[in-house]
Structure formats: C-alpha cells, structure tokens
Amino acid sequence: MNRAVLNFSRIFVGVLFIFSGLIKANDPLGFGYKLEEYFDVFHISFLSPFATGIAIFLCVLEIVLGALLLFGFWSKKVTTGLLGIIIFFTFLTFVSAAFKVVTSCGCFGDAIPLTPWQSFSKDLILLVLIVYLFINRTKILPVTQNPGQQKAGLIGVLAISVLFSIYTYSYLPVLDFLPYKVGASIPDAMKIPEGAAPDVYQILYKLKNKATGETKEMSDKDYLKTEIWKDNNWEIVGQPEQKLIKKGYEAKIKDLVISDASGTNYTKELIENPYYNFLVVAYNLKDTNEDAIGKLNAMTLDLTEQFNIRTVLLTSNSAQDAGVFSKNHKLLAEIFYADAVPLKSMVRANPGILLMKNGVVVNKWSFRSLPSLEKLKAAYFNK
Structure with missing residues (x-):
C-alpha cells in the first residue's frame, strides 16, 4: 500500500x-x-x-x-x-x-x-x-x-x-491558445451572441438610523422588499456598492480598440478589411527590433505597389513617440494605437506580423520567421 x-x-x-x-x-x-x-x-x-x-x-x-x-x-x-x-x-x-x-x-x-x-x-x-x-x-x-x-x-x-x-x-508558440490564433475570426471573437447571459450584479446600500445610530448593510432587493425606505429614520450613507454575483458570457476578445492619433475609432475598418492586409504589431517601440522594422518597411513598399496591400503598424506608445519613430525610420505603414494588453496577445513578438483577410488571421509570424517577399507572393498573393 x-x-x-x-x-x-x-x-x-x-x-x-x-x-x-x-x-x-x-x-x-x-x-x-x-x-x-x-x-x-x-x-x-x-x-x-x-x-x-x-x-x-x-x-x-x-x-x-x-x-x-x-x-x-x-x-x-x-x-x-x-x-x-x-x-x-x-x-x-x-x-x-x-x-x-x-x-x-x-x-x-x-x-x-x-x-x-x-x-x-x-x-x-x-x-x-x-x-x-x-x-x-x-x-x-x-x-x-x-x-x-x-x-x-x-x-x-x-x-x-x-x-x-x-x-x-x-x-512564436508551437500551440497558440490565444484568441488571435491562425484561423480565428477576430470580429466573431469580439461579439457576444444574442441571448447570452449577462453579468448579474447586486447593489448594496449602507444604511444608518438617525435616531439610534445603528448601521446596517442591505441589498437592493431587500431594501425594496422590506420597504425600509418608507421609514424616515433610516438614510442611505455614502455611495451604493455594486457587487458581481454571477459572471455572464464574456467575449473572447473584449479589450481591443484601435484608434488613430486623434482618438477616432478604426477598429472595425482595420479588422474587417475584406482584402489581404498586414498588421505589424510593435507594442513597445522602444524595445522593438529596428532591423526588422527596416525590412518590413521595404516589404511594405513592394506589397503596396504590386498588390495594393494595406500595411498598418499597431503600437501602445504615444502619438508623439510614434511620430518620432516614424520619422527616424521613414515608415511607410500607417500608424494606429491600441492598449498594450491586446497587442501582446495578438502575437508574441516585437514586432510581430499578422496577415489578415476579412477579419480572419490567415497567418502570423515573429519578425525572425517572416517569409521572404517571394514566398509570400507564391503562398498568398499570386494565387
């Protein structure tokens, strides 16, 4: 035994x-x-x-x-x-x-x-x-x-x-467990299905008896059920507290918002582009691989001229820092902004590259494994 x-x-x-x-x-x-x-x-x-x-x-x-x-x-x-x-x-x-x-x-x-x-x-x-x-x-x-x-x-x-x-x-990971994995539809992952259960909250009131000084805590349901609100001796103290009782359905992607330097939301336009497009994710421009940015810049020029493919760079840096970076590296890609958390989930590299079409992640690469322009043409754009 x-x-x-x-x-x-x-x-x-x-x-x-x-x-x-x-x-x-x-x-x-x-x-x-x-x-x-x-x-x-x-x-x-x-x-x-x-x-x-x-x-x-x-x-x-x-x-x-x-x-x-x-x-x-x-x-x-x-x-x-x-x-x-x-x-x-x-x-x-x-x-x-x-x-x-x-x-x-x-x-x-x-x-x-x-x-x-x-x-x-x-x-x-x-x-x-x-x-x-x-x-x-x-x-x-x-x-x-x-x-x-x-x-x-x-x-x-x-x-x-x-x-x-x-x-x-x-x-990049051999097995991708994140919502931005190859084959995933980002728009679908951002949606909450019709009829899905929402979060259930309880409102808690703090009450004080003006006559006796007694205090108590009571839920919104009990507050109405007992009709304590009719008793003028009891008053609500402070702000009601909202407490999560039951977690409802949560979208796989709930925190992705892409905007330009002025704050205009471009999430839908960029994510649901019906044509091939490249998302270059450099969540932190200070630590990104600058040699890779140079190679991507040259590839952007060729892809735009030959196939009219839109290439955008996503970063969590400030517009001011991104502007300086763009000027120093003569970036051809458009620059948009998002929070670092979803950008880190998109691709585990800095920079990382997502090939998108109609909202679906066709493929993605670390800057170390991005195929040559000729291989990309043969695999995707010359078909």
Missing part, C-alpha cells in the same frame, strides 16, 4: 510539473508578462527587464525536476527542490487570491486559465504530496543506478527543455 501511494505521488507530481513547465515554455513571453504583474504587485519592478529570462529558467526548472522525479534520480535533492518551489508558489497564490492582486495565476499559461483560489487549491494538493515524497525520499528508487546514464538523462532533459523554450521565444 505504501509503495502504491509513493508511486502515485511521484508520478502525479512529476507529470504535473513537466506539463506545467512545457505549457509555459510553449509561451515564455506570455509567462514573462505574467511575472511582470507579480513584480509590480510586490514592488520589485526592477526585475521586469529580466522577466523573460526568469520565465525560461522557471519553465526549465519545472520540467527538469519533474523528469528527475519520474526517473528517481537524486531523490533527496529533487524532493528538496520541489518542496522549496511549492512552498513559494503556495504562498504566492494565497496572496494573489486573498488580496485579489492578480486575477489569473498563469500556472498553466493560457491553455488552462485558473483563478487564484483554484491555483491555491491545486498548490495545496501538490504541497501535501510533495511533503509526503520528501518524508519518504529515501524510498524512491531510480530507474538506473549507473551514474553515467543518470547524468546523460539530466543533460538530455535539460537540453530539450532549454532548446524548446528558446525556439518558442524566437519563433
């Missing part, structure tokens, strides 16, 4: 750590953005420039520790490492849940969104299992006692996890 429990704990924890690490390693930039949220909450924003590097390190660490636990190699060191990690993350998710500082933990990336309380519950289960493994660490048997094979296993897992993380960082 004890052996069965030990094996179950080892396999469950090992597989979950590998899965969690791989899901985040599939999108290290996205995990880095999530870490930046935590850095801001805990007032350690000086770490933000290193967020992506820290994200890749944590992904690799999870995968390696999970694999070594399954292999049974160096059980004392591995269980100690797992215990340290899970104590840290259990504390982190508890703080996030209790104080509502981060709405989504990012434990499984965008593949399986968890609320902070769900994530905390998951970490509590893992904590119990890992404590059990730590107590029984000497009973974990390795699949091989050969030191050379053990080192080879470590090097192999380490190399695969590092290379995979670097690949997805450089050339």
Whole structure:
C-alpha cells in the first residue's frame, strides 16, 4: 500500500510539473508578462527587464525536476527542490487570491486559465504530496543506478527543455491558445451572441438610523422588499456598492480598440478589411527590433505597389513617440494605437506580423520567421 501511494505521488507530481513547465515554455513571453504583474504587485519592478529570462529558467526548472522525479534520480535533492518551489508558489497564490492582486495565476499559461483560489487549491494538493515524497525520499528508487546514464538523462532533459523554450521565444508558440490564433475570426471573437447571459450584479446600500445610530448593510432587493425606505429614520450613507454575483458570457476578445492619433475609432475598418492586409504589431517601440522594422518597411513598399496591400503598424506608445519613430525610420505603414494588453496577445513578438483577410488571421509570424517577399507572393498573393 505504501509503495502504491509513493508511486502515485511521484508520478502525479512529476507529470504535473513537466506539463506545467512545457505549457509555459510553449509561451515564455506570455509567462514573462505574467511575472511582470507579480513584480509590480510586490514592488520589485526592477526585475521586469529580466522577466523573460526568469520565465525560461522557471519553465526549465519545472520540467527538469519533474523528469528527475519520474526517473528517481537524486531523490533527496529533487524532493528538496520541489518542496522549496511549492512552498513559494503556495504562498504566492494565497496572496494573489486573498488580496485579489492578480486575477489569473498563469500556472498553466493560457491553455488552462485558473483563478487564484483554484491555483491555491491545486498548490495545496501538490504541497501535501510533495511533503509526503520528501518524508519518504529515501524510498524512491531510480530507474538506473549507473551514474553515467543518470547524468546523460539530466543533460538530455535539460537540453530539450532549454532548446524548446528558446525556439518558442524566437519563433512564436508551437500551440497558440490565444484568441488571435491562425484561423480565428477576430470580429466573431469580439461579439457576444444574442441571448447570452449577462453579468448579474447586486447593489448594496449602507444604511444608518438617525435616531439610534445603528448601521446596517442591505441589498437592493431587500431594501425594496422590506420597504425600509418608507421609514424616515433610516438614510442611505455614502455611495451604493455594486457587487458581481454571477459572471455572464464574456467575449473572447473584449479589450481591443484601435484608434488613430486623434482618438477616432478604426477598429472595425482595420479588422474587417475584406482584402489581404498586414498588421505589424510593435507594442513597445522602444524595445522593438529596428532591423526588422527596416525590412518590413521595404516589404511594405513592394506589397503596396504590386498588390495594393494595406500595411498598418499597431503600437501602445504615444502619438508623439510614434511620430518620432516614424520619422527616424521613414515608415511607410500607417500608424494606429491600441492598449498594450491586446497587442501582446495578438502575437508574441516585437514586432510581430499578422496577415489578415476579412477579419480572419490567415497567418502570423515573429519578425525572425517572416517569409521572404517571394514566398509570400507564391503562398498568398499570386494565387
């Protein structure tokens, strides 16, 4: 019985750590953005420039520790490492849940969104299992006692996890779980279906009795049902509080608004363009790859002249900064503006490129993997 429990704990924890690490390693930039949220909450924003590097390190660490636990190699060191990690993350998710500082933990990336309380519950289960493994660490048997094979296993897992993380960082996630994935219709993702359930709210009033000084809190329904409003001794104090009771249907894309420098909304015009068009996403012009911008500028000229294809650059920078950037780089693309959050979700690159047609994402690339003009012509425009 004890052996069965030990094996179950080892396999469950090992597989979950590998899965969690791989899901985040599939999108290290996205995990880095999530870490930046935590850095801001805990007032350690000086770490933000290193967020992506820290994200890749944590992904690799999870995968390696999970694999070594399954292999049974160096059980004392591995269980100690797992215990340290899970104590840290259990504390982190508890703080996030209790104080509502981060709405989504990012434990499984965008593949399986968890609320902070769900994530905390998951970490509590893992904590119990890992404590059990730590107590029984000497009973974990390795699949091989050969030191050379053990080192080879470590090097192999380490190399695969590092290379995979670097690949997805450089050339976009292998699996895209975001609403702007290839084949997605952005206009459809922004719509709320007819008849979909709306959010349900409750209005809370704070009441005070002018005669006795007694105070109470009452919902809007109870306020009307009890007819307390007829009693002149009771008065509403302060502003009513609106509380979400039940979450209704939420559009997959709810925060995308594209405007020009004057604030005019161009979202519908740009997103629903019935012809091929390029969206160049450079959410932060200060950090964007300038060599890539130069190459895209030359491609924009050719595509406009040969195929009358509209190319726009989307950024979250100010119109003033974008104007200076455009002048310095002699940009041919039109510049429009949107919040950084949806731009980061559109494509995990700076700059990244979306090929759109009639609101559908035909394809998208990191600036490192954008095909040549000739390949684009053959694949899309000469057909």
